[in-house]
Amino acid sequence: MTKQNTEPDYEDLSGKQVYILRLFITGASPNSSRAIANLKAICETHLKGNYELEITDVYQQPLIAQREQVIALPMLIKMSPLPVRRLIGDMSDTEKVLRGLGLSSSN
Amino acid sequence: MSKTQKKENKKNHHAVLPKTPTGITGLDEITSGGLPLGRPTLVCGDAGCGKTLLSLEFIVRGATEFNEPGVFMAFEEKAAELAANVTSLGFDLEKLQAEKKIKIDHVHIDRTEIEETGEYDLDGLFIRLNYAIDSIGAKRVVLDTLENLFSGLSNQALLRAELRRLFHWLKEKGVTAIITGERGDGKLTRQGLEEYVSDCVILLDHRVINQISTRRLRIVKYRGSVHGTNEYPFLIDEDGISVLPVTSLKLEKPVSSDRVSSGIPSLDKMLDGRGFFKGSSILVSGTAGTGKTSIAAYFASETCRSGKRCIYFAFEESPNQIIRNMQSIGVDLRQYVDKGVLKFFASRPTLHGLEMHLVSMYKLIKQFKPATVILDPITNLITVGSVSEVKSMLIRLIDFLQEEQITVMFTALTLNTIVSEQTDEGVSSLVDAWLLVRDIEYNGERNRGMYIMKSRGMKHSNQVREFVITDKGLDLVEVYLGPDGVLTGSAREAQLLQEQTGEVLRDYAVSRKDREVIRKRKVLEAKISSLQTEFESVEEELNKTYQEEELIKQVAEKTRHEMTHLRREGKG
Numbered sequence: 033m034t035k036q037n038t039e040p041d042y043e044d045l046s047g048k049q050v051y052i053l054r055l056f057i058t059g060a061s062p063n064s065s066r067a068i069a070n071l072k073a074i075c076e077t078h079l080k081g082n083y084e085l086e087i088t089d090v091y092q093q094p095l096i097a098q099r100e101q102v103i104a105l106p107m108l109i110k111m112s113p114l115p116v117r118r119l120i121g122d123m124s125d126t127e128k129v130l131r132g133l134g135l136s137s138s139n
Numbered sequence: 140m141s142k143t144q145k146k147e148n149k150k151n152h153h154a155v156l157p158k159t160p161t162g163i164t165g166l167d168e169i170t171s172g173g174l175p176l177g178r179p180t181l182v183c184g185d186a187g188c189g190k191t192l193l194s195l196e197f198i199v200r201g202a203t204e205f206n207e208p209g210v211f212m213a214f215e216e217k218a219a220e221l222a223a224n225v226t227s228l229g230f231d232l233e234k235l236q237a238e239k240k241i242k243i244d245h246v247h248i249d250r251t252e253i254e255e256t257g258e259y260d261l262d263g264l265f266i267r268l269n270y271a272i273d274s275i276g277a278k279r280v281v282l283d284t285l286e287n288l289f290s291g292l293s294n295q296a297l298l299r300a301e302l303r304r305l306f307h308w309l310k311e312k313g314v315t316a317i318i319t320g321e322r323g324d325g326k327l328t329r330q331g332l333e334e335y336v337s338d339c340v341i342l343l344d345h346r347v348i349n350q351i352s353t354r355r356l357r358i359v360k361y362r363g364s365v366h367g368t369n370e371y372p373f374l375i376d377e378d379g380i381s382v383l384p385v386t387s388l389k390l391e392k393p394v395s396s397d398r399v400s401s402g403i404p405s406l407d408k409m410l411d412g413r414g415f416f417k418g419s420s421i422l423v424s425g426t427a428g429t430g431k432t433s434i435a436a437y438f439a440s441e442t443c444r445s446g447k448r449c450i451y452f453a454f455e456e457s458p459n460q461i462i463r464n465m466q467s468i469g470v471d472l473r474q475y476v477d478k479g480v481l482k483f484f485a486s487r488p489t490l491h492g493l494e495m496h497l498v499s500m501y502k503l504i505k506q507f508k509p510a511t512v513i514l515d516p517i518t519n520l521i522t523v524g525s526v527s528e529v530k531s532m533l534i535r536l537i538d539f540l541q542e543e544q545i546t547v548m549f550t551a552l553t554l555n556t557i558v559s560e561q562t563d564e565g566v567s568s569l570v571d572a573w574l575l576v577r578d579i580e581y582n583g584e585r586n587r588g589m590y591i592m593k594s595r596g597m598k599h600s601n602q603v604r605e606f607v608i609t610d611k612g613l614d615l616v617e618v619y620l621g622p623d624g625v626l627t628g629s630a631r632e633a634q635l636l637q638e639q640t641g642e643v644l645r646d647y648a649v650s651r652k653d654r655e656v657i658r659k660r661k662v663l664e665a666k667i668s669s670l671q672t673e674f675e676s677v678e679e680e681l682n683k684t685y686q687e688e689e690l691i692k693q694v695a696e697k698t699r700h701e702m703t704h705l706r707r708e709g710k711g
Contacts (some may be wrong), residue, residue: 058262088345090263094270101247103262104292108256120292121257132254 051075051083051133052112056090056097058105063122067106070123078135110134156363159207159279159315162200163193165382169367170358174339179306179316181336183328184343189354190319192228193343194281195221196379197317197470199230201279202240209244209279210271214287218243221230239275244268248291255293255509261301265308272314280309280316286330295360306335327359335560344370351523353492356382372494376502385536391591394418399511399546402441403434405615406574409591409600415572417510418544420537421424422567424551425576429587430458430608431550434574435513436465436472438548443475447510450503451483454519458483469612482507493524493532501539511546517566518552551558571595576606586628589615603668605631 038087055071057064068087075083090097090105104120110133119132158172163219167173174180174197182190198209213221222232222242235241244267286303292298303383309316318336323329333340340359345352355370373382377544397417400407407414415421421438423431435451442449453461461483462472475481484503488496504512514536520529533549540547551564567573573592587606591599604615605627619626619634 052325056263058260058266061260061262063258080693089213090266094266097263097270102267103246103248103261103288104253104259104264105262106259107263116252117254118252118258119254121255121259125255128254128256132256132652133358 049082049113051079051085051110053085053086053099053133054109054111055085055087056102056105056107056109058099059088059089060093064106066122066124067108071108071129074123074126074129074133078130078133108132158364159201160205161197161384162204163196163380164378165371165373166356166380169371169382170339170361171365174315174317175361175364177310177313178338179309179318180335180339180341181318181320181328181332182341182343182517182614183320183322185322186498188343188345189345189373189380191216191221191283192225192375193341193380193678194283195225195230196228196316198241198279198281199225199232199235202235203417207278207315208240208242209276209281210277211241211270211281212246212268212271213243213283214246214248215284217245228377230379242271242275242277244271246287247511248287250291250293253291256352258562259294259297261288261298261305265305269312272312278314281318281319282312283319284321285318286320286328286332289330302332303335333359339364343373348492348524351489351492353494355494372492372498374495374498374502376499380499381502381503383494393542393544395544400441400445401434402444403613403615404436405604406434406589408689409602409604409615410572410594411597411599413597415546415594418541418546419571419595420569421546421548421572421574422551423548423574423576424553424567426553426578429576429578430606430613431514431552431576432461433465433468433470433608433613435515435548435550435575436461436470439476439481439511439513440465440470440472442509442511442546443472443478443480446480448480448507449475449482449511449513450507450509451481451513451515452482452500453485454488455516457485467610468608469610478570482509482647488519488523491523493520493528496523497518497532497536500536504540504543508543509545511548512540514547514549516550516552518550530566530569534569537569567592570682582630584630588618588627 053071053075055067057067073087075085088096090102096102106120106122108119108123108129110117110119113134117132117134119129121128123129157176158174159176160167160173161170182193184190195211198211201207201209211221216224218232218236223233232241232243236243246267254564268280271277288293288298288302313378318332320328320330320332322342323331327333327340327342337360339361342357342359344355345358346355347353354373354375356373357370358366358368371382373380395417398413398415399417400414401410423434425431439449439451449682451458451461456464458476462476465472472481476483482503484500486496490496491499500512517529517533520532524532537547549570551566572594575590575592577588577590579588580586587608588603589606590601590603603618605618607614607616616631619631
């Protein structure tokens with residue numbers, strides 16, 4: 033589990049919401065590695081300094097899979113801002129990832 | 140199934156395909172042992188046909204009866220909903236979960252919440268399943284309804300590849316799995332799951348014919364194993380699912396040469412003097428109001444009187460109605476009901492489909508273990524099925540009853556009075572004995588005639604008997620066979636009376652003649668005695684003359700003697 037952003041507040045001074053993202057992967061599978069790379073790139077481009085990403089290896093914590101209704105992997109859950117969205121896949125379709133994160137219209 | 144066959148089958152199972160029993164009544168019979176061990180089985184069918192229940196029962200029975208923990212992965216219902224749905228069946232899922240005998244994992248998948256952003260796999264599902272299996276050491280797994288994945292995820296090609304991997308993985312894992320799938324158009328399942336699950340496919344069906352629903356189960360394929368190929372009706376009731384094999388494939392039932400009385404002595408007399416065979420099937424058919432139910436009630440009462448049990452399935456009248464009506468002919472069924480040896484089960488035929496009737500009868504008979512079963516009347520079952528369906532149902536019922544050595548009596552209503560060779564729901568060829576009660580309408584009155592159409596394996600009377608119902612009970616009276624043909628009822632009585640009159644007249648005539656003779660004799664005797672007297676007097680007359688002559692002779696002799704004496708004296 034790696035924390036990518038250490039900003040304590042969910043909302044910064046400019047009123048922008050902090051994106052809380054959880055990415056579920058399975059070890060070092062090709063899909064997982066691609067997903068991490070793609071997601072990081074997208075976040076760095078569109079949400080620089082305004083996101084919190086938690087990466088979980090489901091193999092290590094199978095209980096989480098049940099709690100979070102994980103079926104397809106890799107999966108990204110956008111916890112905040114609402115609504116909660118689930119994105120599955122290796123995040124290679126940038127357009128869809130942005131739409132899933134609610135960023136496509138604003139950009 | 141005979142012992143040797145059982146052994147053979149068992150051997151086959153070990154040699155060909157190990158099986159795991161489901162614990163579901165009847166299903167293990169038709170699969171000859173259960174589902175393929177360590178392999179996935181596909182259960183498919185329309186919505187509401189009982190897929191979820193069947194698979195859940197598989198898990199619960201496994202956990203409770205075979206000590207095989209199971210994982211139930213529900214794609215449709217939540218664990219709590221499932222638990223609530225099956226509490227009525229006596230399955231306590233909460234408790235079993237707490238005891239770590241089963242594990243229910245609800246998989247929620249909603250397309251609206253999911254965005255697909257590239258390549259993915261179903262590792263999440265694998266991990267969850269793996270964790271669930273390992274955490275309780277599960278031997279059984281159910282994936283109910285896996286196809287929901289297809290509605291939640293859009294990448295079909297990927298899903299198919301993943302499913303193939305999943306089934307492979309399940310086999311490797313060595314768990315016996317049931318995968319359920321919705322039935323699709325022209326295919327067994329909407330997503331063609333049958334392509335992946337190749338070992339065993341069970342199809343469930345829920346058909347409504349004439350507003351009556353029947354559930355059916357069919358084993359579409361079972362690789363490497365013998366199995367019943369028919370459609371088997373099944374029932375969902377308070378004990379879960381019961382599947383009933385439609386026909387036992389063999390005709391190897393035990394037979395008995397014991398006899399049971401029909402309760403009517405004169406009928407027994409027609410049947411070789413000893414009644415029906417034990418474990419045989421008897422059909423009583425006749426037009427309305429000919430006393431079929433009365434015969435059945437007599438038989439029931441006789442069974443109970445001899446201390447055996449009897450179940451009376453009534454499809455027309457309520458138990459109280461039958462008891463009251465039978466009291467009027469002197470049969471007291473109430474006492475046997477109170478004693479618990481007679482059981483009535485009254486239901487309208489339209490209550491369930493035929494198969495359901497059969498399954499429920501089957502269960503009741505298994506429970507109550509009667510010596511005699513009565514179905515009154517089977518004709519009403521036609522309202523819920525066609526003739527051929529009723530026939531096939533009755534074949535199965537007779538099969539089952541013969542196996543259990545239970546004597547069964549059916550009553551059937553015939554609609555026409557013309558006796559045709561083929562009849563009555565087509566069961567006449569199936570039954571062992573067939574009694575026919577007929578109306579004989581003659582001379583402005585209706586009488587009942589009864590005869591035995593057939594009675595296998597015994598000498599039986601070929602005579603028509605008049606069947607008399609009085610407040611004292613039933614009786615069979617010999618009909619009057621006279622020069623005018625067969626006479627029954629009051630015609631018979633009249634004929635008898637006429638005969639009696641004739642007899643009286645004849646008697647009278649005879650006695651008059653007798654008296655005449657006596658008188659004649661008296662006259663003659665008188666004459667004889669007068670003649671005798673006459674004869675006596677003549678005889679006496681004759682005697683008198685004779686005696687006189689004798690006397691004269693004597694006197695003369697004496698005189699002559701004296702004369703001689705005197706003369707001698709005179710000389711001297």
